[in-house]
Amino acid sequence: MQRRSFVAAVAAACVLVSGAAQAQSYRSEYRLSTTLGTAFTWGQAGERWIELVKEKTQGRINIKIYSGNSLVGGDQTREFTAIRQGVIDMSIGSTINWSPQVKELNLFSLPFLMPDYKAIDSLTQGEVGKDLFAILEKREVVPLAWGENGFREMSNSKRPIASPADMKGMKFRVVGSPLYNETFSALGANPTQMSWADAQPALASGAVDGQENPLSVFVAAKLSTVGQKYLTLWHYVADPLIFVVNKQVWASWTPADREAVRQAALQAARENVEKSRKGIAGNDNAVLKQIEAAGVTVTNPTNEQRAAFVQATRPVYEKWTKTIGVDLVKKAETSIAKR
Ligand code: X2X
Numbered sequence: 001m002q003r004r005s006f007v008a009a010v011a012a013a014c015v016l017v018s019g020a021a022q023a024q025s026y027r028s029e030y031r032l033s034t035t036l037g038t039a040f041t042w043g044q045a046g047e048r049w050i051e052l053v054k055e056k057t058q059g060r061i062n063i064k065i066y067s068g069n070s071l072v073g074g075d076q077t078r079e080f081t082a083i084r085q086g087v088i089d090m091s092i093g094s095t096i097n098w099s100p101q102v103k104e105l106n107l108f109s110l111p112f113l114m115p116d117y118k119a120i121d122s123l124t125q126g127e128v129g130k131d132l133f134a135i136l137e138k139r140e141v142v143p144l145a146w147g148e149n150g151f152r153e154m155s156n157s158k159r160p161i162a163s164p165a166d167m168k169g170m171k172f173r174v175v176g177s178p179l180y181n182e183t184f185s186a187l188g189a190n191p192t193q194m195s196w197a198d199a200q201p202a203l204a205s206g207a208v209d210g211q212e213n214p215l216s217v218f219v220a221a222k223l224s225t226v227g228q229k230y231l232t233l234w235h236y237v238a239d240p241l242i243f244v245v246n247k248q249v250w251a252s253w254t255p256a257d258r259e260a261v262r263q264a265a266l267q268a269a270r271e272n273v274e275k276s277r278k279g280i281a282g283n284d285n286a287v288l289k290q291i292e293a294a295g296v297t298v299t300n301p302t303n304e305q306r307a308a309f310v311q312a313t314r315p316v317y318e319k320w321t322k323t324i325g326v327d328l329v330k331k332a333e334t335s336i337a338k339r
Contacts, residue, residue, distance in 0.1 A: 025252050030063045030089040035076050035097060035196055037067035040220045042241060045147050045272035046092055049243065052264035057257050063090065074197040077176035084140050089249045094149050094239045099177045104135050106324050107332055109179045109237045111313035112306075114336065116235075117281055120148070122339040124240050128332050136242070142250045144262050145269035147241035148276040150214030154234060157209050157227035160299045164188050164312045171208045173199045182316045183236075187309065200226060214238075215280050215287045224294040231291060232299045234309055243269055 032050065036042040043065065050063040071088050072078040080098040082088045099105040107113070107128070114120050123129060124146040133143040154161060154172075161167055167189040174180035174191045184191035192208055202208045203226040211228070213221075218231070243265040250258060279286035292298055301309070321329045 026060060028062065030061065030249065031071060032063045032065050033069060033071050033079055033083070033088040033091040033093070034065060034067045035069050035079075035094060036217065036220075038065070041216055041272060041275045042092065042147075042149060043067050044275065045241065045268050048271060049090075049092070049264055049268040052268055053261055056260035056264050060257060061253070061261065068197060069195075074195055076195055080139075080141075083244060083246055086246055086248060088246065090243075090245045092147060092241050092243050094241055096175050096177055096180075096239045098242070099179070102135065102139060103323055104132060104325060104328055106177060106179050106320055107132075107328060108239055109177055109183075110317050110320060110324070110329070111183050111236050112310045112317070113332065114235075114238055117277065118339045119336045120238050120240065122335045123332055126335050128328065128335055131328060131331070136244065140247045141244045142247055143242055143244050144265035145243040147243060147269040147272040149239040149241055150216055150276050150280065151235045151238040152212045152214055153218070154212045154232045154236075155210055155218060155223060155228040155296075156230050157203075157206070158230070160230050160297055161232045162299050162301050162305050163308050170210055173202055173208045173211045179316065179320050182319070183313050186313050186316050188312075203227060212236075214276070215291065216276055219287055219290055224291065224296050229295065230297050230299065232301065233288075234301055234306065236309065236313075241269075241272065 032046055034043050034046045038044055038047055046065045046067070050065060053061050053063060066088075068074055069076045069079055072082045076094075076097040077100050079088065079091060079093055080101040083091050083093075095105040095108045099109065108123070114123070129146060136143040156170060156172075158170060159166060164187045167184075167187050169188070169190055171190045171192060172184050173194050174184055176193055176195070181191045181193060194202060199208075199211055200221065203211060203223065206227065211223070213223075218224075218228070245261065253261065278284065279290075280288070288298065
Protein backbone atom coordinates (compact mmCIF):
# COMPACT_ATOMS: atom_id res chain seq x y z
CA MET A 1 0.00 0.00 0.00
CA GLN A 2 1.25 3.45 -0.89
CA ARG A 3 2.08 5.56 2.11
CA ARG A 4 -0.50 8.18 1.19
CA SER A 5 -3.34 5.69 0.76
CA PHE A 6 -2.28 3.95 4.00
CA VAL A 7 -2.61 7.26 5.87
CA ALA A 8 -5.99 7.83 4.22
CA ALA A 9 -7.14 4.34 5.21
CA VAL A 10 -6.04 4.86 8.82
CA ALA A 11 -7.80 8.21 8.90
CA ALA A 12 -10.98 6.67 7.48
CA ALA A 13 -10.84 3.88 10.07
CA CYS A 14 -10.45 6.46 12.84
CA VAL A 15 -13.53 8.28 11.63
CA LEU A 16 -15.46 5.01 11.61
CA VAL A 17 -14.29 4.07 15.11
CA SER A 18 -15.01 7.50 16.56
CA GLY A 19 -18.39 7.49 14.84
CA ALA A 20 -19.18 4.14 16.44
CA ALA A 21 -17.95 5.33 19.84
CA GLN A 22 -20.13 8.38 19.46
CA ALA A 23 -23.16 6.27 18.57
CA GLN A 24 -22.47 4.04 21.56
CA SER A 25 -22.33 7.01 23.89
CA TYR A 26 -25.90 7.93 22.95
CA ARG A 27 -28.38 6.65 25.46
CA SER A 28 -31.50 4.81 24.39
CA GLU A 29 -33.63 7.44 26.12
CA TYR A 30 -33.26 10.96 27.53
CA ARG A 31 -35.47 12.34 30.27
CA LEU A 32 -37.32 15.61 29.71
CA SER A 33 -38.83 17.26 32.78
CA THR A 34 -41.81 19.64 32.76
CA THR A 35 -44.10 20.89 35.51
CA LEU A 36 -47.40 20.69 33.65
CA GLY A 37 -48.40 17.69 31.55
CA THR A 38 -49.77 17.28 28.09
CA ALA A 39 -53.24 18.59 28.96
CA PHE A 40 -51.49 21.99 29.12
CA THR A 41 -49.66 24.00 26.47
CA TRP A 42 -46.48 23.54 28.56
CA GLY A 43 -46.57 19.74 28.36
CA GLN A 44 -47.61 19.96 24.71
CA ALA A 45 -44.45 21.98 24.06
CA GLY A 46 -42.51 19.06 25.52
CA GLU A 47 -44.26 16.57 23.24
CA ARG A 48 -43.58 18.78 20.25
CA TRP A 49 -39.88 19.19 21.09
CA ILE A 50 -39.56 15.40 21.44
CA GLU A 51 -41.28 14.82 18.11
CA LEU A 52 -39.16 17.38 16.26
CA VAL A 53 -35.90 16.07 17.75
CA LYS A 54 -36.77 12.53 16.73
CA GLU A 55 -37.55 13.68 13.20
CA LYS A 56 -34.48 15.91 12.83
CA THR A 57 -32.04 13.32 14.25
CA GLN A 58 -33.58 10.41 12.33
CA GLY A 59 -34.40 8.74 15.62
CA ARG A 60 -30.89 8.98 17.09
CA ILE A 61 -32.16 11.00 20.05
CA ASN A 62 -35.19 9.58 21.83
CA ILE A 63 -36.74 11.51 24.65
CA LYS A 64 -39.42 10.66 27.18
CA ILE A 65 -41.42 13.32 29.00
CA TYR A 66 -41.67 13.27 32.81
CA SER A 67 -44.30 15.83 33.71
CA GLY A 68 -45.46 16.85 37.17
CA ASN A 69 -41.77 17.21 38.01
CA SER A 70 -41.90 13.49 38.78
CA LEU A 71 -38.09 13.17 38.63
CA VAL A 72 -37.83 15.45 41.67
CA GLY A 73 -40.79 14.12 43.63
CA GLY A 74 -43.07 16.88 42.36
CA ASP A 75 -40.93 19.63 43.89
CA GLN A 76 -40.56 22.07 41.04
CA THR A 77 -38.04 24.22 42.92
CA ARG A 78 -35.56 21.31 42.87
CA GLU A 79 -35.72 20.92 39.11
CA PHE A 80 -32.82 23.19 38.20
CA THR A 81 -30.40 21.44 40.59
CA ALA A 82 -31.48 18.07 39.22
CA ILE A 83 -30.73 19.21 35.65
CA ARG A 84 -27.24 20.29 36.72
CA GLN A 85 -26.70 16.97 38.50
CA GLY A 86 -27.83 14.95 35.49
CA VAL A 87 -30.89 13.46 37.20
CA ILE A 88 -32.76 15.33 34.47
CA ASP A 89 -31.30 15.44 30.94
CA MET A 90 -33.51 18.14 29.45
CA SER A 91 -36.21 20.44 30.68
CA ILE A 92 -38.73 23.07 29.75
CA GLY A 93 -38.84 25.03 32.98
CA SER A 94 -40.51 28.15 34.30
CA THR A 95 -38.28 31.06 35.30
CA ILE A 96 -40.15 31.03 38.63
CA ASN A 97 -39.24 27.44 39.43
CA TRP A 98 -35.53 27.96 38.75
CA SER A 99 -35.23 31.36 40.41
CA PRO A 100 -34.41 29.94 43.87
CA GLN A 101 -31.12 28.78 42.28
CA VAL A 102 -30.71 31.45 39.58
CA LYS A 103 -31.55 34.71 41.31
CA GLU A 104 -31.51 36.74 38.09
CA LEU A 105 -34.56 34.82 36.83
CA ASN A 106 -36.62 36.58 39.50
CA LEU A 107 -36.60 39.46 37.02
CA PHE A 108 -39.84 38.23 35.41
CA SER A 109 -41.47 38.04 38.85
CA LEU A 110 -40.90 41.71 39.67
CA PRO A 111 -44.47 42.93 40.18
CA PHE A 112 -45.78 45.01 37.28
CA LEU A 113 -42.48 45.16 35.38
CA MET A 114 -44.02 43.92 32.10
CA PRO A 115 -47.24 45.69 31.03
CA ASP A 116 -47.95 43.66 27.90
CA TYR A 117 -46.79 40.87 25.58
CA LYS A 118 -44.47 43.21 23.67
CA ALA A 119 -42.71 43.85 26.96
CA ILE A 120 -42.15 40.13 27.55
CA ASP A 121 -40.81 39.75 24.01
CA SER A 122 -38.53 42.76 24.35
CA LEU A 123 -36.84 40.95 27.24
CA THR A 124 -36.71 37.35 26.04
CA GLN A 125 -35.88 38.23 22.43
CA GLY A 126 -33.44 41.05 23.26
CA GLU A 127 -30.26 41.76 25.20
CA VAL A 128 -31.77 40.74 28.53
CA GLY A 129 -32.60 37.30 27.15
CA LYS A 130 -29.01 36.93 25.93
CA ASP A 131 -27.62 37.99 29.31
CA LEU A 132 -29.83 35.47 31.09
CA PHE A 133 -28.78 32.69 28.74
CA ALA A 134 -25.12 33.57 29.42
CA ILE A 135 -25.83 33.29 33.14
CA LEU A 136 -27.46 29.89 32.66
CA GLU A 137 -24.48 28.69 30.60
CA LYS A 138 -22.19 29.57 33.48
CA ARG A 139 -24.42 27.40 35.65
CA GLU A 140 -23.69 24.44 33.39
CA VAL A 141 -26.91 24.05 31.51
CA VAL A 142 -27.33 24.74 27.80
CA PRO A 143 -30.24 27.14 27.19
CA LEU A 144 -31.81 26.92 23.74
CA ALA A 145 -35.09 28.78 23.47
CA TRP A 146 -37.72 30.88 25.23
CA GLY A 147 -41.28 29.61 25.54
CA GLU A 148 -44.11 30.94 27.67
CA ASN A 149 -46.40 29.99 30.53
CA GLY A 150 -48.08 33.40 30.50
CA PHE A 151 -49.36 36.41 32.41
CA ARG A 152 -50.37 35.25 35.84
CA GLU A 153 -53.83 36.29 37.01
CA MET A 154 -55.22 35.96 40.52
CA SER A 155 -58.20 33.83 41.46
CA ASN A 156 -59.98 33.08 44.73
CA SER A 157 -63.03 31.45 46.26
CA LYS A 158 -64.19 34.34 48.48
CA ARG A 159 -64.94 37.61 46.72
CA PRO A 160 -64.09 39.86 43.78
CA ILE A 161 -60.70 41.55 44.22
CA ALA A 162 -60.23 45.05 42.83
CA SER A 163 -57.84 46.47 45.43
CA PRO A 164 -55.24 45.29 47.95
CA ALA A 165 -57.86 45.86 50.69
CA ASP A 166 -59.97 43.08 49.12
CA MET A 167 -57.06 40.66 49.64
CA LYS A 168 -56.71 41.31 53.34
CA GLY A 169 -56.12 38.10 55.29
CA MET A 170 -56.94 35.93 52.30
CA LYS A 171 -54.86 32.74 52.07
CA PHE A 172 -53.04 32.38 48.76
CA ARG A 173 -51.02 29.51 47.44
CA VAL A 174 -47.84 30.95 45.91
CA VAL A 175 -44.96 29.30 44.06
CA GLY A 176 -41.54 28.65 45.46
CA SER A 177 -39.69 31.94 45.06
CA PRO A 178 -39.63 34.00 48.26
CA LEU A 179 -40.38 37.04 46.10
CA TYR A 180 -43.99 35.80 45.86
CA ASN A 181 -44.36 35.54 49.62
CA GLU A 182 -43.18 39.10 49.94
CA THR A 183 -45.43 40.39 47.16
CA PHE A 184 -48.58 38.84 48.63
CA SER A 185 -47.64 39.90 52.15
CA ALA A 186 -47.15 43.48 50.91
CA LEU A 187 -50.69 43.32 49.51
CA GLY A 188 -52.06 42.35 52.92
CA ALA A 189 -52.77 38.71 52.03
CA ASN A 190 -51.58 35.56 53.76
CA PRO A 191 -49.36 33.62 51.30
CA THR A 192 -48.33 29.97 51.65
CA GLN A 193 -45.63 28.49 49.50
CA MET A 194 -46.44 25.10 47.99
CA SER A 195 -45.85 23.04 44.88
CA TRP A 196 -48.39 22.85 42.08
CA ALA A 197 -49.02 19.22 43.03
CA ASP A 198 -50.10 20.33 46.51
CA ALA A 199 -51.94 23.43 45.30
CA GLN A 200 -54.93 21.71 43.74
CA PRO A 201 -55.92 19.62 46.79
CA ALA A 202 -55.32 22.69 48.98
CA LEU A 203 -57.71 24.72 46.82
CA ALA A 204 -60.26 21.90 46.75
CA SER A 205 -60.27 21.49 50.53
CA GLY A 206 -60.34 25.22 51.18
CA ALA A 207 -56.98 25.09 53.00
CA VAL A 208 -56.13 28.06 50.79
CA ASP A 209 -58.54 30.57 49.26
CA GLY A 210 -56.72 31.60 46.14
CA GLN A 211 -53.86 31.18 43.71
CA GLU A 212 -52.26 32.86 40.70
CA ASN A 213 -51.62 31.23 37.31
CA PRO A 214 -52.04 32.02 33.61
CA LEU A 215 -55.57 31.79 32.19
CA SER A 216 -54.57 28.83 30.01
CA VAL A 217 -53.62 26.95 33.19
CA PHE A 218 -56.79 28.07 34.99
CA VAL A 219 -58.89 26.58 32.20
CA ALA A 220 -56.93 23.38 31.58
CA ALA A 221 -56.72 22.62 35.33
CA LYS A 222 -60.45 23.44 35.66
CA LEU A 223 -59.79 25.62 38.69
CA SER A 224 -63.40 26.80 38.69
CA THR A 225 -64.30 23.28 39.86
CA VAL A 226 -62.14 23.69 42.98
CA GLY A 227 -64.00 26.76 44.15
CA GLN A 228 -62.12 29.42 42.21
CA LYS A 229 -65.10 31.62 41.40
CA TYR A 230 -63.43 35.05 41.25
CA LEU A 231 -60.72 36.08 38.86
CA THR A 232 -58.78 39.35 38.73
CA LEU A 233 -56.98 40.29 35.51
CA TRP A 234 -54.10 42.25 36.93
CA HIS A 235 -51.25 40.89 34.72
CA TYR A 236 -48.82 41.46 37.57
CA VAL A 237 -46.09 39.06 36.38
CA ALA A 238 -45.52 36.57 33.57
CA ASP A 239 -43.31 33.51 33.50
CA PRO A 240 -41.43 32.55 30.36
CA LEU A 241 -40.38 28.93 29.91
CA ILE A 242 -36.79 28.01 29.05
CA PHE A 243 -35.77 24.98 26.97
CA VAL A 244 -32.48 23.56 28.29
CA VAL A 245 -30.20 20.52 28.05
CA ASN A 246 -27.77 19.23 30.68
CA LYS A 247 -24.23 20.20 29.68
CA GLN A 248 -22.69 16.69 29.66
CA VAL A 249 -25.58 15.31 27.66
CA TRP A 250 -25.18 18.15 25.18
CA ALA A 251 -21.44 17.46 24.86
CA SER A 252 -22.12 13.78 24.16
CA TRP A 253 -23.99 14.58 20.94
CA THR A 254 -22.44 15.30 17.53
CA PRO A 255 -22.43 18.96 16.43
CA ALA A 256 -25.06 18.13 13.81
CA ASP A 257 -27.36 16.54 16.37
CA ARG A 258 -26.86 19.47 18.76
CA GLU A 259 -27.94 21.80 15.99
CA ALA A 260 -30.98 19.58 15.31
CA VAL A 261 -31.96 19.71 19.01
CA ARG A 262 -31.52 23.50 19.04
CA GLN A 263 -33.62 24.02 15.92
CA ALA A 264 -36.29 21.70 17.30
CA ALA A 265 -36.34 23.70 20.55
CA LEU A 266 -36.63 27.01 18.70
CA GLN A 267 -39.53 25.75 16.63
CA ALA A 268 -41.33 24.09 19.55
CA ALA A 269 -40.85 27.28 21.61
CA ARG A 270 -42.24 29.52 18.86
CA GLU A 271 -45.29 27.33 18.56
CA ASN A 272 -45.61 27.24 22.36
CA VAL A 273 -45.64 31.05 22.69
CA GLU A 274 -48.31 31.27 20.00
CA LYS A 275 -50.43 28.59 21.66
CA SER A 276 -50.06 30.10 25.13
CA ARG A 277 -51.40 33.42 23.85
CA LYS A 278 -54.23 31.96 21.80
CA GLY A 279 -57.62 33.04 23.11
CA ILE A 280 -55.96 35.42 25.58
CA ALA A 281 -53.80 38.01 23.82
CA GLY A 282 -54.95 41.02 21.81
CA ASN A 283 -58.61 40.99 20.83
CA ASP A 284 -58.93 37.23 21.15
CA ASN A 285 -60.72 36.59 24.45
CA ALA A 286 -62.05 33.09 23.77
CA VAL A 287 -60.41 31.71 26.92
CA LEU A 288 -61.93 34.43 29.08
CA LYS A 289 -65.36 33.71 27.59
CA GLN A 290 -64.88 30.05 28.48
CA ILE A 291 -63.98 30.99 32.06
CA GLU A 292 -67.01 33.25 32.40
CA ALA A 293 -69.22 30.52 30.98
CA ALA A 294 -68.02 28.32 33.86
CA GLY A 295 -69.61 30.82 36.26
CA VAL A 296 -66.47 32.72 37.22
CA THR A 297 -66.80 36.45 38.01
CA VAL A 298 -64.05 38.34 36.22
CA THR A 299 -62.72 41.63 37.58
CA ASN A 300 -60.73 43.88 35.29
CA PRO A 301 -59.16 46.59 37.47
CA THR A 302 -59.25 50.15 36.16
CA ASN A 303 -55.94 51.97 35.71
CA GLU A 304 -56.50 53.67 39.03
CA GLN A 305 -57.24 50.40 40.82
CA ARG A 306 -54.21 48.82 39.21
CA ALA A 307 -52.05 51.68 40.46
CA ALA A 308 -52.91 50.73 44.04
CA PHE A 309 -51.53 47.22 43.49
CA VAL A 310 -48.40 48.69 41.89
CA GLN A 311 -47.87 51.10 44.75
CA ALA A 312 -48.33 48.48 47.47
CA THR A 313 -45.77 46.16 45.87
CA ARG A 314 -43.20 48.83 44.99
CA PRO A 315 -41.00 48.20 48.06
CA VAL A 316 -40.79 44.53 47.05
CA TYR A 317 -39.80 45.55 43.53
CA GLU A 318 -37.07 47.79 44.87
CA LYS A 319 -35.73 45.28 47.36
CA TRP A 320 -35.58 42.50 44.77
CA THR A 321 -33.96 44.75 42.17
CA LYS A 322 -30.84 44.62 44.36
CA THR A 323 -30.98 40.82 44.55
CA ILE A 324 -31.52 40.39 40.80
CA GLY A 325 -28.90 43.00 39.89
CA VAL A 326 -29.47 46.72 39.44
CA ASP A 327 -27.87 46.73 35.97
CA LEU A 328 -29.97 43.87 34.67
CA VAL A 329 -33.22 45.43 35.96
CA LYS A 330 -32.24 48.80 34.42
CA LYS A 331 -31.53 47.09 31.12
CA ALA A 332 -34.92 45.39 31.28
CA GLU A 333 -36.74 48.63 32.10
CA THR A 334 -34.99 50.43 29.22
CA SER A 335 -35.80 47.66 26.80
CA ILE A 336 -39.47 47.69 27.84
CA ALA A 337 -39.65 51.49 27.54
CA LYS A 338 -38.30 51.26 23.97
CA ARG A 339 -40.55 48.40 22.86
O1 X2X B 1 -46.79 26.07 40.01
C1 X2X B 1 -47.30 26.86 39.22
O2 X2X B 1 -48.11 27.72 39.58
C2 X2X B 1 -46.91 26.79 37.75
C3 X2X B 1 -47.48 25.51 37.20
O3 X2X B 1 -47.44 27.87 37.08
C4 X2X B 1 -45.42 26.82 37.67
O4 X2X B 1 -44.78 25.82 37.53
C5 X2X B 1 -44.72 28.12 37.80
